[in-house]
Amino acid sequence: MAQQPMAQLPAGASEVQIMGKTYWHSGDNFYQFNENTGMFYEVPQPTVQAHKDRASQAHQSVVAQPGPGVTADQIEGCRNAAADKSNAVPNRGSEVYINEYNSCIRDLQ
Structure with a gap:
């Protein structure tokens, strides 16, 4: 109907x-x-839980560890920017999240 x-x-x-x-x-x-x-x-x-679960699992295993001098606010900014880009492509969201987050952290270091 x-x-x-x-x-x-x-x-x-x-x-x-x-x-x-x-x-x-x-x-x-x-x-x-x-x-x-x-x-x-x-x-x-x-529903967003499956996407959050995939991104969380991927995030825990292969994201860059911020070096000294990277602030909590900068890390949060990288997470938010990566999440915005990953939400645009839900079928590849976790892959996009990891790539964007790692790139952002590398730029800060």
């Missing part, structure tokens, strides 16, 4: 960002806005 488009979200719907995409959440339902039609559509609940 196809979802019926809606011009307005249910009252109290809140905007959430999941893996770089904007959704609206109300109760147990999630919605996305289609710019082409100008309507909201109900979508399945977005």
